Amino acid sequence: MAEETGLFIYGIVPSDVEPTPDAAGVGDPPGEVAAIRHGELAALVSEVSLTESIGRPADLTAYQELVDGTAAVAPVLPVRFGTVVTGPDAVADLLEAHHDRFAAALDEFEGRIQYVVHGRYDEPNLIAGVLADNPAAAELADQVRGQPEAATRPQRIRLGEMISQAVELRREAENRQLVDALGPLVVASAPRPPSNELDAANAAFLVERDREEDFVAAVEEYAEQRRELMRTRLLGPLAPYDFVSAHQLVK
Structure with a gap:
């Protein structure tokens, strides 16, 4: 039986932001971080098991390091720690539903x-x-x-x-x-x-x-x-x- 997985969302960023090859996500072993894009936006995500709890100190550290590291080079809207959705379509729906609001917020945090x-x-x-x-x-x-x-x-x-x-x-x-x-x-x-x-x-x-x-x-x-x-x-x-x-x- 295939393991059930979801996507852990770290933050919303401009669409031209690319995760670094060594970016490590939450979980054990750490998930590979990817960007799912829609319009001017992208969401930084990694795959996680839906049968394992996410909440270890190491998970929070991984979340913070990824989000703070991203903020050092680009504006980012942190998504609440522990937010997991079913898959890429759910991420795309989120970005589409709030596209203009998220884009305006990213503009506000540019250079800050x-x-x-x-x-x-x-x-x-x-x-x-x-x-x-x-x-x-x-x-x-x-x-x-x-x-x-x-x-x-x-x-x-x-x-x-x-x-x-x-x-x-x-x-x-x-x-x-x-x-x-x-x-x-x-x-x-x-x-x-x-x-x-x-x-x-x-x-x-x-x-x-x-x-x-x-x-x-x-x-x-x-x-x-x-x-x-x-x-x-x-x-x-x-x-x-x-x-x-x-x-x-x-x-």
Whole structure:
């Protein structure tokens, strides 16, 4: 009995984009990446088994590497990870049904790339700063310091709540400062939810390629100014994940 297969869709690109010969897709072994074309568009796809689940960390890495690698040389609309259709006809139908909208979106992202700036607080410095700014929290901290946990449980709970609220307010302010600092150098920005309770800032930025150097320099300056408070990472260049809504492509 023949194995049932489908096509995993990575992204939508202009029709003249060709996958590199060494492009590797998801699956074990990795699928061969191909382009299915219709009009001005193409979809990057690879064949996958419909009987095996796609979702291993290696699959997500393969998806991201392919999409981000494509974005480095051409505009790409990332399709939601895990999107699988029955075959080439289904891909062609998708491209035909949304041809003009996809083409307009690709024009919008021509010459633009995404970066993500992520900052995480240094916990000891963060707590020290919160206590310095909040006398009530500092008093609670003094009350519980060196005392049995069971005997000071209510105070510890209240202290945790106060610190959590203070961190949230600081995070909101830090994200505003980040967007304000980089705003003049970007086309658009998009806030990202915190991935950790110590997250200080997390936002995506759409950057013109001819302004990348200025943008990176501004991020480095921002990070240097805050190096005692947080550790800042710059991720990119990436495909414009945060600026292409999933519902714009495949539901």
